Amino acid sequence: MPELPEVHTTVTELNKLIKGNKIIDIWTNYKSTYYEKQIKNPSYFKEFKKVVIGSKVKNVERRAKNILINLDNGRVILIHMKMTGHLLYGQYKKTRETWSPTEEGPLQDKMNGWIRMVFTFDNGKHLALSDMRKFAKVTLEKDLDHLGPEPLEKEFVFKIFKDQINKKPNGKIKTVLLNQEIISGIGNIYSDESLWLSKIEPETIVKKLTDDQIKNLLKNIKEVLKKGIRLLGDSMSDYRRPDGTPGNFQKHHRVYQRKNLDCFRKDCKGTIQRKVVGGRGTHFCPDCQK
Numbered sequence: 001m002p003e004l005p006e007v008h009t010t011v012t013e014l015n016k017l018i019k020g021n022k023i024i025d026i027w028t029n030y031k032s033t034y035y036e037k038q039i040k041n042p043s044y045f046k047e048f049k050k051v052v053i054g055s056k057v058k059n060v061e062r063r064a065k066n067i068l069i070n071l072d073n074g075r076v077i078l079i080h081m082k083m084t085g086h087l088l089y090g091q092y093k094k095t096r097e098t099w100s101p102t103e104e105g106p107l108q109d110k111m112n113g114w115i116r117m118v119f120t121f122d123n124g125k126h127l128a129l130s131d132m133r134k135f136a137k138v139t140l141e142k143d144l145d146h147l148g149p150e151p152l153e154k155e156f157v158f159k160i161f162k163d164q165i166n167k168k169p170n171g172k173i174k175t176v177l178l179n180q181e182i183i184s185g186i187g188n189i190y191s192d193e194s195l196w197l198s199k200i201e202p203e204t205i206v207k208k209l210t211d212d213q214i215k216n217l218l219k220n221i222k223e224v225l226k227k228g229i230r231l232l233g234d235s236m237s238d239y240r241r242p243d244g245t246p247g248n249f250q251k252h253h254r255v256y257q258r259k260n261l262d263c264f265r266k267d268c269k270g271t272i273q274r275k276v277v278g279g280r281g282t283h284f285c286p287d288c289q290k
Helices: 004-017 042-052 158-165 173-178 188-197 211-230
Strands: 023-028 057-063 066-071 076-080 085-090 092-094 099-101 115-121 126-131 137-140 273-277 280-284
Touching: 004 057, 004 066, 004 085, 004 211, 023 042, 042 137, 076 085, 099 115, 158 173, 158 211, 173 188, 173 280, 188 211, 188 280
Parallel strands: none
Antiparallel strands: 023 115, 057 066, 066 076, 076 137, 085 126, 092 099, 115 126, 273 280
């Protein structure tokens, strides 16, 4: 699932690619009346098109894991890529039931072939959403005030971090870190990596953490997220950058998806294990994360 570094990379690159472009058409093959206020609902999609077509992209921003495309008519398109979604920019052609890139290159990657939505711009280029499992969300912006603060904000200091996680004092730290109402933007990969660096067992109860552990965890969360941004995201699974190429963070995993491999910590002889915590696959070292 795209997390903060992947969304940050996408937003940074989209600002260079689509800012100032006019939207002249929109296509989707999502069709489900189950989703009332998303373009997956045919009735909502009709109204969405009326609002969006003819407007220009002012800029692209990020709020937690949400991509916000600001339009010159004052409206905002919200895109949440969920499990398998990622946005691609290039020149596409319409085929019988979907769209395909017109040139050879990274956009031809099989992970980029599940096209569910396409924006057509006045420069002849397209913004396409590839979403294999159809979980992605596209709508006009709603209230995002329920989201917690973000770890990379300057104001996100020890006291705020401690206060936020202690809203769930009896919760398991891994589960609390993934709760977007507590802290925004941390996902499965980066939580596992941060907890390993901090030598904290993922099921540790929040109220049992010492101040020193919390300070160390905050430092490592910030470092891991910044590294993910520098490496342009993690493409262990479906995520690809807007040009179709993968990110590089997956080449630097210390614990995530390393089940049964030796722990990387120099003074540790443990073996990485996997278990489910709060419904999420979790990787940890039972020897140095106690």
